[in-house]
Every structure is written in structure tokens, then in C-alpha cells.
Amino acid sequence: MYGTRGAGARVATAAAVGAALLLAGCSSSGGGSEDEKGGSGGGITQQPKASDPFWVNPDGNAARQVTAYEKAGRSAEAEQIRKIAEQPTGEWIGPEKPEAEARGFTEAAEKADRTAILVLYDIPHRDCGQFSQGGAADGNAYRAWIEDVARGIGDRHTTVVLEPDAVLHMVDGCTPDQFHEERYDLLKGAITKLKSLRNTKVYLDAGNAGWQHPDGIFQPLKQAGVDQADGFAVNVANFYSTEDSIAYGKQLSAKVGGKHFVVDTSRNGNGPYTDGDPQQRWCNPPGRALGERPTTRTADPLVDAYLWVKRPGESDGTCKGGPKAGQWWADYALKLAAASK
Numbered sequence: 001m002y003g004t005r006g007a008g009a010r011v012a013t014a015a016a017v018g019a020a021l022l023l024a025g026c027s028s029s030g031g032g033s034e035d036e037k038g039g040s041g042g043g044i045t046q047q048p049k050a051s052d053p054f055w056v057n058p059d060g061n062a063a064r065q066v067t068a069y070e071k072a073g074r075s076a077e078a079e080q081i082r083k084i085a086e087q088p089t090g091e092w093i094g095p096e097k098p099e100a101e102a103r104g105f106t107e108a109a110e111k112a113d114r115t116a117i118l119v120l121y122d123i124p125h126r127d128c129g130q131f132s133q134g135g136a137a138d139g140n141a142y143r144a145w146i147e148d149v150a151r152g153i154g155d156r157h158t159t160v161v162l163e164p165d166a167v168l169h170m171v172d173g174c175t176p177d178q179f180h181e182e183r184y185d186l187l188k189g190a191i192t193k194l195k196s197l198r199n200t201k202v203y204l205d206a207g208n209a210g211w212q213h214p215d216g217i218f219q220p221l222k223q224a225g226v227d228q229a230d231g232f233a234v235n236v237a238n239f240y241s242t243e244d245s246i247a248y249g250k251q252l253s254a255k256v257g258g259k260h261f262v263v264d265t266s267r268n269g270n271g272p273y274t275d276g277d278p279q280q281r282w283c284n285p286p287g288r289a290l291g292e293r294p295t296t297r298t299a300d301p302l303v304d305a306y307l308w309v310k311r312p313g314e315s316d317g318t319c320k321g322g323p324k325a326g327q328w329w330a331d332y333a334l335k336l337a338a339a340s341k
Contacts, residue, residue: 042066055109102152131317265291
């Protein structure tokens with residue numbers, strides 16, 4: 001259900017905060033060549049650390065699009081995309097070079113005195129055959145992948161959003177029963193490994209306000225190891241309002257020992273899409289807008305941060321005219337930004 005960078009992400013060497021760091025496949029996934037995007041740049045800088053301690057990637061897809069529009073003399077479009085480019089977003093670690101990618105992002109963040117946001121999305125049988133299907137070949141491959149990610153992170157300050165949909169798809173029946181026992185073990189193992197790192201926070205994905213009542217997911221979250229995590233994440237890559245997401249998160253928190261949580265506000269400015277096929281409303285819905293900017297100054301003490309976990313402007317999948325999941329889609333990005341304040 002969620003966009004991923006995929007195995008085809010190209011390798012790029014990007015300048016980040018004045019240092020050349022290897023961002024192995026992370027700076028740009030699909031959606032055109034470097035020349036077509038105009039290269040990196042756009043004058044993208046970090047947000048004030050006091051309210052937003054997270055790292056802004058100065059060489060991300062949105063930053064490259066700003067540069068491309070500026071070079072083409074399309075200043076109005078460049079300023080719209082700048083609304084995205086100037087905010088920290090989650091970096092989705094790919095399957096092929098997890099250690100190099102995790103190290104590249106966290107080193108760049110450390111040089112900027114910021115915290116990297118990493119999204120780990122490689123669980124076996126991921127997305128149960130939908131647009132973002134794939135993931136590690138088996139449990140051992142996943143454990144090795146997590147080990148590689150952990151080596152790449154090291155002692156650098158990092159916030160991890162762990163496995164969007166992995167618990168939810170066991171609860172809603174999307175992931176077949178025969179895979180459940182292994183998945184719970186893999187998630188618990190991932191949390192244990194990541195929490196052994198000195199400066200890493202881990203939030204396990206816990207669905208969204210439009211799914212069901214929290215009664216249906218709190219026990220599976222416990223079985224997946226949420227007690228050992230820093231908390232859970234809600235609304236990842238979805239569109240439910242911040243208010244509704246906080247209400248859902250607070251109900252769930254009360255059932256899992258008062259755990260804190262983070263909210264993905266990347267595209268929830270206009271709330272969820274309510275037309276068309278209910279099973280496809282989450283996928284590239286029209287008329288959406290950017291939500292609250294990433295910050296640790298939130299509306300509730302249980303909410304550790306508003307994050308842009310899903311990268312605005314990257315496709316949910318090949319629906320409604322979109323490219324493959326995780327690929328940059330400039331037209332959609334423009335519409336999100338133009339609908340936002």
C-alpha cells in the first residue's frame with residue numbers, strides 16, 4: 001500500500017551540508033534522469049532545530065525539481081515545490097545497499113546537527129501482492145537487512161518508522177496466516193536490534209484513523225514488540241486529519257501502556273478522499289494537500305512529532321495515472337503544494 005524506493009533506485013553521489021556523501025540510491029528514485037530534473041540544489045537549508053530537529057535532504061527529488069523549474073524559468077512552480085523541498089521527509093531504505101544508505105543519510109544528518117528519519121519497509125511478503133509488493137526473500141534475509149541498517153546507523157541520532165502496514169495486514173487478513181508467526185518474530189527482532197543502538201528511536205506502524213477501532217490492533221502490536229519500542233506511528237502514507245489521527249493514537253496508547261506516537265502529516269491537509277472505489281481511495285487521491293509541517297511541537301504530550309513519513313510527490317502506485325510506487329510525480333507534487341497554505 002505504501003510507496004517504496006524499490007530495487008531499481010539508482011546510485012548517486014550527493015553533496016549534503018557541504019560534504020560529499022554516498023547516498024546509495026536514495027537521492028532520486030525514478031521519474032527522470034538527473035539532467036531532466038536539473039541536478040541537485042535549489043538552495044535548500046535546514047529548518048530551525050528548536051522546533052524541527054529532523055534533517056532536510058538538500059538533494060532529494062523535490063529539491064531537484066525546484067532546480068529544474070528554476071532553470072526552465074518556471075519560478076512559480078519552483079516556489080510551490082519548495083514547500084516540499086524545505087521540509088524533512090522520511091528516507092525509505094532500499095533492499096540492495098541498506099548499510100550504505102543508512103550511513104549516508106545519518107552521516108549527512110549528523111554533519112547538519114540534525115536527526116535522520118528512516119523508514120524501514122522490507123518485511124517478507126510486503127503489501128500482499130499490491131502496488132508495493134516485494135520485500136526480503138525470507139526471514140533470514142530480513143534479519144541480515146536489519147543488521148546492515150543498524151551498522152549503517154551506528155551511534156548517530158535517528159528516528160525509525162518500522163514496517164508500514166506489517167501489523168495491520170496481519171489483522172485485516174491481507175497477509176496469510178502462515179506468515180504471521182514469523183512476521184511477529186521479525187518485528188520483535190528488528191525493534192530489539194534497533195533499540196540496542198545508542199541514539200535510535202523506533203516507532204512501529206499502527207494503522208490509521210480510518211481503519212477500525214484500536215481494539216482490533218493493540219494486542220498484535222504488543223505481540224510485535226511495541227512495548228520495547230519508543231512508540232508507534234499512525235497515518236503513515238495516508239490522509240486522515242491530524243485531529244482524527246491524534247484521537248485514534250490516544251485511544252491506542254491507552255491500550256499499550258501509554259506509549260507515545262508520531263503522526264504522518266505529509267498529505268493530510270484536506271483530510272481523506274471520499275469518492276470513487278473505497279478500496280482505492282488511498283492511492284494517489286486527487287484534491288489533497290500538504291499537512292502540518294514536521295515538528296516536535298505538537299498538540300498533545302503523547303505525540304512526539306508530526307513527521308512527513310511519506311515523501312509528498314512520490315506516487316502511491318500505478319493508479320489514477322501515477323507512475324510506479326515510490327517514483328517522483330511532479331504534477332501530483334505541484335497539486336499537493338498548490339492546495340496548501
